Amino acid sequence: MIDSTRTSRRDAQLAAVKDAGRTTVLIIGGGINGISLFRDLSLQGVDAVLVERNDFASGASAASSHMIHGGIRYLENGEFRLVRESVQERNGLLRIAPHYVKPLQTTIPIYSTFSGILAAPLRFLTHRSGKPQERGAVLIKAGLVLYDTFSRDGGSVPRHRFLGRRRSLAELPALDTDIKYTATYYDASMHDPERLALDVLQDGRSANEDSYAVNYVEAIGRRGREIVLRDRQSGDEFTVAADVVVNTSGPWTDLTNEALGTETRFMGGTKGSHIVLDHPELLAATQGREIFFEHSDGRIVLIYPLKGRVLVGTTDIDADPRQPARCTEEEIDYFFDLIHHVFPKIPVSREQIVFRFSGIRPLPRHEDTAPGFVSRDYRVELDDSGEVPLLSLVGGKWTTFRALGEALSDRVLGLLDRPRKTSTAGMPIGGGHGFPRTVRAREAWKKSNLPGAAERGDQLLVRYGTRAAEVWDFVRQGEDRPLAGGALSTRELQWMVDHELVVRLADIVLRRTSIAFVGDADGAVLEEIADALGEILGWSAEQRASELRTTIELLNDAHGLSIPLPARP
Ligand SMILES: Cc1cc2nc3c(=O)[nH]c(=O)nc-3n(C[C@H](O)[C@H](O)[C@H](O)COP(=O)(O)OP(=O)(O)OC[C@H]3O[C@@H](n4cnc5c(N)ncnc54)[C@H](O)[C@@H]3O)c2cc1C
Known part of the structure; x- marks a missing residue:
């Protein structure tokens, strides 16, 4: 018989946070980046309290394309630092989180030899968008050679290969017969992002018994050194004092700062949606690979087998984080067009959609840059005008969460004048230990x-x-x-x-x-x-x-x- 009278673990954690009334570092936002910081700080022996107003990893972290990827197309934006770090982190996660992160064979169908080649160097130089076009073979080949170069740290994944039309169709017979080439390379897939986030969180809790993480608790204000928090389950309000406050609220970073009495204009998130199809024929057509390409309007598209279903995404539309992100009927029409573009003989219908989801990417504010070309790199902003330093994270993908957690933690350690004791590079995550x-x-x-x-x-x-x-x-x-x-x-x-x-x-x-x-x-x-x-x-x-x-x-x-x-x- 289950004992229903005892206090739940979450309530016990909450009571401990309230009783203490203070901590060294208060982290606001329990997406993957706040969680990664929490783990890193706990491992340095620094006490931290993380509060998340909904459930852990329920914001942008629950809306991803489930890819741990170097971001080959960011090369085009000239983001070499980010691509190098992403590829290194991808290889690292394949080693330290092998229970959730698996190699993913990825194929790009290519319809032309040269298109996009003129627009791309312009973007390298200006970081601006020209009119997006479908990428041609030469450009993709150049990108993949560079990508392979970044991967040379132990050969975690095989190098790319290029095939002509005949051999491509022999491998993937359901592809559009108009294709000229396919390029195949490896990235990684993360089949349970939310569970990976929980594992990282649990590592943080185990590393320091004075660190706490509580869901359904929202930061709603600031009084001097204290942050005002609200338990969304009971409605109770209480305060926690901290030596450093870190805002890792993802797309809601400016809104959290506003609640804390600081006006910022860091964020400019874009909405992205996905659908999940129960479609055995389409699933078989992918042959276990991710089909990844750029549509004629420049947006990235993926068709991808996951958990016996097919994940199709994504869109990139400027969004207001005050509004809930939803996958619209127009986005579904767009996805169906894309599937038809790659697999013209496979019919798809709305009845085959079993799930859809949408979220806002925590991107930096962008003025004249088209959504698909906004920087995916992250930065940290410091506001030391108040009684307690407030750090805000701007950006940060799933792929780079470990490195980002370490970099952000270094900023916090600097403010606290505390040393780094250990690095998380190479340290297995949770159930990845001895996998x-x-x-x-x-x-x-x-x-x-x-x-x-x-x-x-x-x-x-x-x-x-x-x-x-x-x-x-x-x-x-x-x-x-x-x-x-x-x-x-x-x-x-x-x-x-x-x-x-x-x-x-x-x-x-x-x-x-x-x-x-x-x-x-x-x-x-x-x-x-x-x-x-x-x-x-x-x-x-x-x-x-x-x-x-x-x-x-x-x-x-x-x-x-x-x-x-x-x-x-
Ligand atoms: C459509 C889409 C596809 C993507 N695909 C990929 C991909 O394939 N690979 C990849 O690497 N990245 C991908 N990303 C990016 C990645 O998902 C995000 O950048 C990453 O998850 C951001 O994590 P975060 O912790 O910074 O933000 P979030 O996960 O949004 O976490 C912020 C948290 O703060 C909480 N919060 C807000 N305000 C408060 C408050 N006042 N008090 C307490 N809590 C608060 C929110 O509830 C939220 O949970 C994708 C993103 C989207 C939207």
Whole structure:
């Protein structure tokens, strides 16, 4: 029987933060970049408190194309520093987070030999956009040679190769027969970004018992040395004093600064959307590769197999972070055009969309630069006019989170006059520790660490990496029941509440598992998980009903589902 009377782990963390009333570094925003800073500081022995107003990794960090990539097209913007760092970080993450980051074979279909070649050098020089055009073979070849050069740090991924039309079509027969070449190279895919973020966060907590991270807590103001926080669950307001405050609110950085009484105009985010298709024919056509190309209007497009589904994205549209980002019907039409452009013989329809999502990239303010060509590099701004220094992060991709966390932490250490004790480069992340990399090693690992788990062993290993051993140990010690057709179980849910600070039903279906992403979040599944979660968290019947309704409204509105709302009690 599950004990519903005890305080949840999240509430215990919150109570500790309130009791202490102060910390060394307060981090506002629990996307991947705030989380990465939290881990780095904790590893230096610096106490930190991280507050996130929604769930961890639910902002821009939940809206990515799931790529850990060098960003070959940023070469065109002249962003060599960023591309070099990104490629190094990609190679690093393949080593330190092998449970979530996997090599991804990527193919660019090419329709012409020369196009784009004249526009590109102009962009190298001016960092401005000319009229975007589809890239020709010569330009792509030049980019890939440079890209390979940046990859020469141990050969984590194979070099690129170029094929002519005949051999390209032999490899990918569903491609448009008008193509002239294909270029194939390797980047990396991250199949569970939100879980990777949780792993980084957990590393931070384990490294320093005086560091805390709490979700559903918002920074709403500043009084001298103190930041005013609001617990969005209870509505309670309280303050925490800090020696340094770091604003890692992503696209909302200016709005957070405004709440703190500082006016800034750093940000100029752009919206990007994706759809997820349950489409076996399209999935088979990709042959396990990402198909990546630039459309005739200059925007980047990807068609990409993930979790037995096909992810298609993305768009790049100036956006107001005060408005929720949504994937519109026009964006879907655009995606369908693109699929048709590459795989003309494969029909696609709206019924095949099982999930959609949209988010705002935390890009720097850009005046006359077209959205697709705005710098993807990051910078840190210091405001030392108040009683406490306030650092704001501007930009920062998923790919570079480790290096960014270290760079940002160095700025904080400088302000605190504290030394760096260790680097996170090469340090395994969470369940990436001792992760078995071959089929044989995986079988042996499961045999010794997941006794009796049978076929569930694979699911646990994919979801938690080698942390699966602790999870399975816990699951086995009590009565366990499958949920969502076996995608989850009651004991695992309890584990998530205890160790991963679950507060809402949406935390489970959107971020702790892939239930919504693959299209399995129907009314019955949500009811079943709400029952089990309500029992663990001690929800009343009214709380359960309201939680279910809120989650369904969110899934329908933000993710394009059409789950009927339950009748009001
Ligand atoms: C469409 C799209 C595709 C992308 N694809 C890729 C990709 O394939 N690869 C890649 O490397 N990058 C990609 N990115 C970029 C990457 O996702 C983001 O740059 C990165 O996740 C930013 O993380 P962050 O922590 O800085 O911001 P966020 O993840 O947005 O985190 C900021 C957090 O601050 C919180 N917050 C805001 N205000 C407050 C407050 N007052 N109090 C407390 N909390 C607050 C928010 O709730 C939010 O969770 C993509 C982005 C988008 C939108």
